[in-house]
Amino acid sequence: MTDLPTVGLPADTTATTEHQLRPRGRRVRRLTKRDKIVLATMVAIPTIIEAALIWVPTVLSVILSFTKWNGLDLSNIRSNGVQNYHFVVNDYPAFWPAVRHNVLWLVFLALIATPLGLLIAVLLDQRLRGSKIYQTVFFVPVMLSLALVGIIWQLMYSPESGLIDSIMGTAGKPNAIDWVGDSSINIWSALIAATWKHVGYIMILYLAGLKGVDPAIKEAAAIDGANERQIFFRVVFPAMRPINIVVVVITIIESLRAFDIVFVFNGGRNGLELISALVYQNLVGEGQVIGIGSALAVILLVCALIPIVTYLSRTFGKEKQQ
Amino acid sequence: MTTTEIPSAAELSPLSQPEHSPVRAGPRPKRYGTHLFLIAMSVLWLIPLLWTLFTSLRTKTDTDANGYFSVPKSLTFSNYSDAWTQGQFTTAFTNSAIIVIPTVLLTLFLASLMAFAVSRFSWKFNITLLIIFTAGNMLPPQVLATPIFEMYRLTPLPNSVSDSGSFLNTYYGVIAIIVAFQLGFCTFVLSNYMKALPIDLTEAAMVDGCGVWRMYRQIIMPLCRPALAALGTLEVIWVYNEFFWPLLLITSGDRLPVTTAINNLKGEFLSDYNLIAAGATITIIPTLIVYLALQRQFVAGLTLGGSKG
Numbered sequence: 001m002t003d004l005p006t007v008g009l010p011a012d013t014t015a016t017t018e019h020q021l022r023p024r025g026r027r028v029r030r031l032t033k034r035d036k037i038v039l040a041t042m043v044a045i046p047t048i049i050e051a052a053l054i055w056v057p058t059v060l061s062v063i064l065s066f067t068k069w070n071g072l073d074l075s076n077i078r079s080n081g082v083q084n085y086h087f088v089v090n091d092y093p094a095f096w097p098a099v100r101h102n103v104l105w106l107v108f109l110a111l112i113a114t115p116l117g118l119l120i121a122v123l124l125d126q127r128l129r130g131s132k133i134y135q136t137v138f139f140v141p142v143m144l145s146l147a148l149v150g151i152i153w154q155l156m157y158s159p160e161s162g163l164i165d166s167i168m169g170t171a172g173k174p175n176a177i178d179w180v181g182d183s184s185i186n187i188w189s190a191l192i193a194a195t196w197k198h199v200g201y202i203m204i205l206y207l208a209g210l211k212g213v214d215p216a217i218k219e220a221a222a223i224d225g226a227n228e229r230q231i232f233f234r235v236v237f238p239a240m241r242p243i244n245i246v247v248v249v250i251t252i253i254e255s256l257r258a259f260d261i262v263f264v265f266n267g268g269r270n271g272l273e274l275i276s277a278l279v280y281q282n283l284v285g286e287g288q289v290i291g292i293g294s295a296l297a298v299i300l301l302v303c304a305l306i307p308i309v310t311y312l313s314r315t316f317g318k319e320k321q322q
Numbered sequence: 323m324t325t326t327e328i329p330s331a332a333e334l335s336p337l338s339q340p341e342h343s344p345v346r347a348g349p350r351p352k353r354y355g356t357h358l359f360l361i362a363m364s365v366l367w368l369i370p371l372l373w374t375l376f377t378s379l380r381t382k383t384d385t386d387a388n389g390y391f392s393v394p395k396s397l398t399f400s401n402y403s404d405a406w407t408q409g410q411f412t413t414a415f416t417n418s419a420i421i422v423i424p425t426v427l428l429t430l431f432l433a434s435l436m437a438f439a440v441s442r443f444s445w446k447f448n449i450t451l452l453i454i455f456t457a458g459n460m461l462p463p464q465v466l467a468t469p470i471f472e473m474y475r476l477t478p479l480p481n482s483v484s485d486s487g488s489f490l491n492t493y494y495g496v497i498a499i500i501v502a503f504q505l506g507f508c509t510f511v512l513s514n515y516m517k518a519l520p521i522d523l524t525e526a527a528m529v530d531g532c533g534v535w536r537m538y539r540q541i542i543m544p545l546c547r548p549a550l551a552a553l554g555t556l557e558v559i560w561v562y563n564e565f566f567w568p569l570l571l572i573t574s575g576d577r578l579p580v581t582t583a584i585n586n587l588k589g590e591f592l593s594d595y596n597l598i599a600a601g602a603t604i605t606i607i608p609t610l611i612v613y614l615a616l617q618r619q620f621v622a623g624l625t626l627g628g629s630k631g
Contacts, residue, residue: 031534032533034533035533035534038533038534038535039439039443039534042435042436042438042439042534042538043435043436043439043440043451045432045435046432046433046435046436046455046505046509047436047451049432049498049501049502049505050454050455050458050502050505050506052502053466053470053498053499053502053503054458054461054466054502054503054506055454055458056469057466057469057470057473058461058465058466058469060466060468060469060472060473061465061466061468061469064468064469071472074476120360120363123356123359123360124360126353126356128353128356128357128360129357130357133364134360134364137364137367137368138363138364138367139617139621140367140371140613141367142624143559143609143612143613143620144563144606144609145562145563145564145565145581146563146565147563147565147581147582147584147585148563148581148584148602148605148606151584151585151588151598151602152370152371152374152602153370154588155370155373155374155377155595155598155599155602156369156370156373158595160593160595161377161385161390161593161595162390163369163373163390163391166389166390166391167391171389171390171391172389196367196370199367200367201624204621204624204625205624205625208625249460253460253462256462257462257463257464259462259463259464259566260565260566263565263569263585264585275464276462276464279464279465279467279468280464280467280570282468283467283468283471283570284570290468290472293468294468294469297464297465297466297467297468298465300462300464300465301461301462301465304460304461304462304465307460308457308460308461309457311460312453312456312457315456316449316452316453
């Protein structure tokens, strides 16, 4: 029987808080020239890779979003001002549905999947019989790729062979519901598939978080006459603040990164538009429209930078001030 | 299930933390409502997996005649052998191995170098660089998809190295971008871990005239083994699960790794759902092996970093 490990919360999730900071006054000044060269190399190699393959392309995305290019010869690049953005916002039919779907994705994960993961973690944290078996069950989808999650759920949703239509008795019949093909409902089908994986992930993070909460503060609250619900919402939940921040950031980033499931379902069209899928379609699709794809990528980038900057300034803020 | 003797994540913290959840005495409370809810949820969670397995074990003649939701006349493994040969799984698994093994080793090696330099020494931009690395890992990959694709296309490689004459359709290209993406996460986790190792370790070594490389190699790295094991397990699963980059960068079907190749099975097997289900189950097998052998490591890795989706 395998079980989830107990993670000391302060050590693992808030490792950058004060108590683990190395004392700043003790700067090492005894580095020889050779040591400095070694250190510089250790920094330079990863930094060059990170810069060349992550940040240079990110900047290039921004630059390309102001150009017109068919993606063939570099000499064909023409400046296009803000025309691409203008086109995307005003004339690109898939754009606003994609924005709505990304927002819906975030709202659904934030209001349903994440709280469900937290609820399960709280229930499993109570020394429940069979807790490890439950954990194992919810944990399995976390290890599967989102593409495979999409395929597995397509087997559930298929109007000919799917379990859902089979139970409804409509499988293979003309009145079968096409959960993936019907553009009025397929976004919900995709969200359920995404939830299947997301819940287990959140559960794991919160199980670790709950184990890290000092039982003494719960006991103190109980002695003061707080009931279980009050103890959780007023004491335990606020005490898990570092984990809560991580979970919020993960939920936002996941909803911006959502791509694989809708791509497996139908390539991200016909009711399943997402900004990430539109970027891909403009890059690989029929006529390559690099400028439009890049403008979409920049919109995605700006949305992603909000949670990233918030999270990093919280995580590293204290450290930098010192 | 297996019993593993791998250290738990609590031990993964170099600062030994007091265990917060001592075993409390007394009988377990009986919570029937809670169990009812959890059993219902577990059943819901297992249904997609069991349905895939069930579909994969039935013959097409049986399901065509009786429907998919029916008592099976017979169960068969023939879908698995058919899916394996028709889906070219030998090739796909080889491709996955070619991508996963170097990617994980390179990522851990480069991240440990960077983490060591930013966490054990204070210099002007160490935190800034760490922030840039961590932020890079959190970007949606689609943000840089277009420039990466074009950079790869326009960078010439000799034909002896790449038959496309560029980085496109090569394993190097896929490995490089996944390494770059995962570097941020691994550097963040490892630097937190290394930061928590006592400062005296390296200070004392320094006084004794120990060079930086020996410090990394013989003092810090051996102490990081638990973190490297957890991260390595996590990265093997993540890189194996990588769908987007091979999809974008690899054009020949016989070079795709498993996770990206399964999406093509739908086209190849048309609407033979039994074969698709068998193919899906086959791709779970490596994950399942890691799951049974190294679940603790995987979970430890997830909770160790927790900053990545």
